[in-house]
Amino acid sequence: MRTVLILYGGKSGEHEVSLRSAASIVRHLHGRYHLLLVGIAKDGRFYLQGESYPTQVAAAGIEALSIQEHPDYKVALIPGEGFVFKGSPLPVDIVFPILHGTFGEDGTMQGLLETLDVAYVGAGVLGSALGMDKEVTKRLWAQEGLPIVPYFTLSSHRWEKEGELAYRYADRLGYPVFVKPACIGSSVGISKVKEPEDLTKALKRAFKFDNKVLLEKGIDAREIECSVLGNHIPIAFTPGEVIPSHEFYDYDAKYLDPQGAELKIPAEIPEATQAKVKELAVRAYESIGVEGFARVDFFLERTTGMVYLNEINTIPGFTSISMFPRMCAFDGLTYGDLLDRLLQLGWERYQERKRLSYDYREDSHQ
Numbered sequence: 001m002r003t004v005l006i007l008y009g010g011k012s013g014e015h016e017v018s019l020r021s022a023a024s025i026v027r028h029l030h031g032r033y034h035l036l037l038v039g040i041a042k043d044g045r046f047y048l049q050g051e052s053y054p055t056q057v058a059a060a061g062i063e064a065l066s067i068q069e070h071p072d073y074k075v076a077l078i079p080g081e082g083f084v085f086k087g088s089p090l091p092v093d094i095v096f097p098i099l100h101g102t103f104g105e106d107g108t109m110q111g112l113l114e115t116l117d118v119a120y121v122g123a124g125v126l127g128s129a130l131g132m133d134k135e136v137t138k139r140l141w142a143q144e145g146l147p148i149v150p151y152f153t154l155s156s157h158r159w160e161k162e163g164e165l166a167y168r169y170a171d172r173l174g175y176p177v178f179v180k181p182a183c184i185g186s187s188v189g190i191s192k193v194k195e196p197e198d199l200t201k202a203l204k205r206a207f208k209f210d211n212k213v214l215l216e217k218g219i220d221a222r223e224i225e226c227s228v229l230g231n232h233i234p235i236a237f238t239p240g241e242v243i244p245s246h247e248f249y250d251y252d253a254k255y256l257d258p259q260g261a262e263l264k265i266p267a268e269i270p271e272a273t274q275a276k277v278k279e280l281a282v283r284a285y286e287s288i289g290v291e292g293f294a295r296v297d298f299f300l301e302r303t304t305g306m307v308y309l310n311e312i313n314t315i316p317g318f319t320s321i322s323m324f325p326r327m328c329a330f331d332g333l334t335y336g337d338l339l340d341r342l343l344q345l346g347w348e349r350y351q352e353r354k355r356l357s358y359d360y361r362e363d364s365h366q
Helices: 015-029 053-060 108-116 125-132 134-143 156-161 164-173 196-207 251-256 271-287 323-330 335-354
Strands: 003-009 034-040 046-048 076-078 082-085 094-097 151-155 177-181 191-193 212-217 221-230 240-244 261-264 292-301 307-313
Touching: 003 015, 015 034, 015 053, 015 335, 034 053, 076 108, 094 108, 094 335, 108 125, 125 134, 134 151, 134 212, 134 271, 134 307, 151 156, 151 164, 156 164, 156 196, 156 212, 164 196, 164 212, 177 196, 191 196, 196 212, 221 271, 221 307, 221 323, 221 335, 240 323, 271 292, 271 307, 292 323, 292 335, 323 335
Parallel strands: 003 034, 003 094
Antiparallel strands: 034 046, 076 082, 151 212, 177 191, 177 212, 221 240, 221 292, 240 261, 292 307
């Protein structure tokens, strides 16, 4: 496995986050693999970047990649052939899609990569799609008996027909409530609603980003995160804690405000709680069919010590200061070794699937 194609950018609201994650990955893989960079512009077009760009990124310590959108460097995607540039398939061993959010982390890109018949890092179609949809994820976790915060789901269609329903849901949950788009990441479109008169504004904001919205009970809780790695036998790493300086850990706190949050690894929690978080992280990961890696986020209620699952991120932030690689590093898996392991897991999964038959004539019972 020598040539790694790093796919970054994308159409989602997390485009800029991807540029930063990808730059960090390039700096750590440069010199150990042959790297090809394909940037996806905000209009969804794919562009091959210059052959020397990875070296420039590594040499200059560039913190965020850019995308050169030159028409002569458009990349075509052909099922069964892969990434095609100027009529010839690019020589790719494995793709590292570092695409956060919609059209990258939600199963759509994974389905495309499956159709292209290329190996790739991370969760497959099902695990990615389930992990992106907070409402479906919560339903599956609840079915497995895993602890989740009480919530209700509201579609844009139903809200238009029965606007008062949102107020009934919020009253049943009790204020404050969080209003969240169901299928978007990085806390985009999320509001903390403390009074009924602010609910409509929060719903309008959330419905700008999705046709399905969650109303979730607000609890006084600490925010705990846990990295999970693996295909068939996933392992969890020592949990960390996010201590936001904002009202909650929103987009500004994550990416725009340098003092937006304090990140503590390990989380200062009892050993029994740490063990519980790690156990729940693996169970949450396995229950929705995630492979490769993910970051599982929790709420630790301050008054009761109860641990609740919040959400799962199947392509978490991957900058040098992001929680996922930092939690792995705390347990001895360095950033570079982590990337090697992710590439290996992606390759192993691809080889397993290549051994499957899709021809009914090979069925011994025929």
